[in-house]
Amino acid sequence: xxxxxxxxxxxxxxxxxxxxxxxxxxxxxxxxxxxxxxxxxxxxxxxxxxxxxxxxxxxxxxxxxxxxxxxxxxxxxxxxxxxxxxxxxxxxxxxxxxxxxxxxxxxxxxxxxxxxxxxxxxxxxxxxxxxxxxxxxxxxxxxxxxxxxxxxxxxxxxxxxxxxxxxxxxxxxxxxxxxxxxxxxxxxxxxxxxxxxxxxxxxxxxxxxxxxxxxxxxxxxxxxxxxxxxxxxxxxxxxxxxxxxxxxxxxxxxxxxxxxxxxxxxxxxxxxxxxxxxxxxxxxxxxxxxxxxxxxxxxxxxxxxxxxxxxxxxxxxxxxxxxxxxxxxxxxxxxxxxxxxxxxxxxxxxxxxxxxxxxxxxxxxxxxxxxxxxxxxxxxxxxxxxxxxxxxxxxxxxxxxxxxxxxxxxxxxxxxxxxxxxxxxxxxxxxxxxxxxxxxxxx
Numbered sequence: 001x002x003x004x005x006x007x008x009x010x011x012x013x014x015x016x017x018x019x020x021x022x023x024x025x026x027x028x029x030x031x032x033x034x035x036x037x038x039x040x041x042x043x044x045x046x047x048x049x050x051x052x053x054x055x056x057x058x059x060x061x062x063x064x065x066x067x068x069x070x071x072x073x074x075x076x077x078x079x080x081x082x083x084x085x086x087x088x089x090x091x092x093x094x095x096x097x098x099x100x101x102x103x104x105x106x107x108x109x110x111x112x113x114x115x116x117x118x119x120x121x122x123x124x125x126x127x128x129x130x131x132x133x134x135x136x137x138x139x140x141x142x143x144x145x146x147x148x149x150x151x152x153x154x155x156x157x158x159x160x161x162x163x164x165x166x167x168x169x170x171x172x173x174x175x176x177x178x179x180x181x182x183x184x185x186x187x188x189x190x191x192x193x194x195x196x197x198x199x200x201x202x203x204x205x206x207x208x209x210x211x212x213x214x215x216x217x218x219x220x221x222x223x224x225x226x227x228x229x230x231x232x233x234x235x236x237x238x239x240x241x242x243x244x245x246x247x248x249x250x251x252x253x254x255x256x257x258x259x260x261x262x263x264x265x266x267x268x269x270x271x272x273x274x275x276x277x278x279x280x281x282x283x284x285x286x287x288x289x290x291x292x293x294x295x296x297x298x299x300x301x302x303x304x305x306x307x308x309x310x311x312x313x314x315x316x317x318x319x320x321x322x323x324x325x326x327x328x329x330x331x332x333x334x335x336x337x338x339x340x341x342x343x344x345x346x347x348x349x350x351x352x353x354x355x356x357x358x359x360x361x362x363x364x365x366x367x368x369x370x371x372x373x374x375x376x377x378x379x380x381x382x383x384x385x386x387x388x389x390x391x392x393x394x395x396x397x398x399x400x401x402x403x404x405x406x407x408x409x410x411x412x413x414x415x416x417x418x419x420x421x422x423x424x425x426x427x428x429x430x431x432x433x434x435x436x437x438x439x440x441x442x443x
Contacts, residue, residue, distance in 0.1 A: 181402070
C-alpha cells in the first residue's frame with residue numbers, strides 16, 4: 001500500500017474519493033505509484049473492474065495518470081493543486097512581478113460602459129429566449145474578425161478564454177486523447193488539459209510561436225488538438241509571425257482533422273498584426289478575451305469557429321449557464337468603440353526597455369509582445385530567491401513548463417523607467433550570466 005495510507009471503499013466512487021482524500025492530505029504524494037488493480041481489489045474484497053472504474057474516474061478528474069503496464073500513479077501536479085499555487089513569497093517592500101496582471105492605470109473606466117449597458121437593459125431587458133449573443137457585440141466582433149482575416153463563422157460568447165477552451169475540447173475530445181500545447185505555456189491551460197482527462201503533449205516555442213517540426217511530431221504521434229497563442233504568449237511573449245503561420249498551416253494541411261484552438265488574449269494590448277491559423281483544419285475555434293485590455297473581472301471572451309464546433313458548444317452551454325450576461329456584452333461593445341492602443345504602446349516600451357538592458361548585460365531573454373518577459377536560468381529556485389532578496393519577485397518557471405528548461409517570468413506592466421536599470425542589474429547578478437551566450441529556442 002502506498003506509504004502509510006490505506007485506500008478504502010467498496011464502490012468505485014468510494015475508492016476514488018479515498019484516493020482523492022489521500023492526495024489532498026499529502027499522504028499520497030506526487031508521482032507515487034498506486035497499487036495494481038488486482039492487488040487493490042484483493043485487499044478491498046471487490047471485483048477488479050470496480051477498481052478499474054475508480055482509477056478511470058481519478059484519471060478523468062486529473063488526479064492520477066495511467067501508463068498501461070507501467071501502472072497508475074498520482075500525477076506530478078494533481079488537478080487539485082493548480083500551477084498558480086507555485087509562488088514565491090513577496091517580502092515586505094519587494095515588488096511583485098509575478099502576478100501577470102495589467103497596469104491598473106491603463107485600464108479604461110468601466111463606469112460609463114456599464115451605465116450605458118444598464119440603460120439599454122432598462123429599455124430592452126434580456127429575457128429567457130433572448131438570443132445568447134448581443135447583436136451589437138456580434139456585429140462588432142465579426143467585423144473585427146473579417147478585417148483580420150479570421151474565416152467566417154458564427155460568433156459566440158463564453159465567460160473567459162479558459163471557459164471557451166474547456167467547452168471546445170469537451171465538444172470533440174474524450175479522456176485519454178492527446179492535446180498539443182505550448183511549452184513553456186499558460187499554466188492554467190496546462191492544468192486544465194489533464195483535469196479533463198486529456199494528455200498534454202509539449203510543443204516547444206520560440207519568438208515566432210510553436211516550432212513547426214515539434215507541432216508536426218505531436219500531431220503525427222496522435223495529438224488530436226493543437227492550442228496556439230497568437231500574440232502575447234504567456235509566459236514567453238511570443239507572437240506568431242507571418243512566416244511561422246505559413247509553416248504551421250503546412251503542418252495542418254497534413255493533419256486536416258486536427259482541432260485547432262487559437263487564443264488571442266493579447267487583443268488590445270499588442271501592436272503586432274494577427275496571423276491566424278483559423279480555418280486551416282476542419283475543426284477550429286478562435287477566442288478573443290477582454291481580460292488583459294479591460295481587467296480580469298470582466299469575465300467575457302468572444303469567439304468563433306466552424307459551424308459544428310460552435311453549435312456543439314452552444315448546445316451544451318444552453319444546458320448550463322445558458323448565456324453570458326448581456327450587461328457585460330453590451331459594456332464590452334461600448335468599450336470596443338475606444339481602442340486601448342495606448343496600453344499596447346506602454347507595454348511595448350516597458351518590455352523593450354528591459355530586454356535592451358538585459359541584452360547589454362549579456363543576459364538572454366525573450367518578450368516579443370504583451371506584458372511578460374521570460375528569462376532562461378540555470379536554477380529557478382536560486383534565481384527566484386536571489387531576486388526576491390534584491391526586492392524583485394518573479395514567477396517561477398515551473399508554473400509554465402512541462403519539458404522546457406528552467407526560466408523565470410517577469411510581468412512588466414507596473415515597471416517605471418527608473419526601475420529598468422536596477423532590475424536588470426539584479427537579474428544579472430541573480431543568474432550569474434553577465435556574458436552568457438544567446439539562445440532563441442527552448443526545448
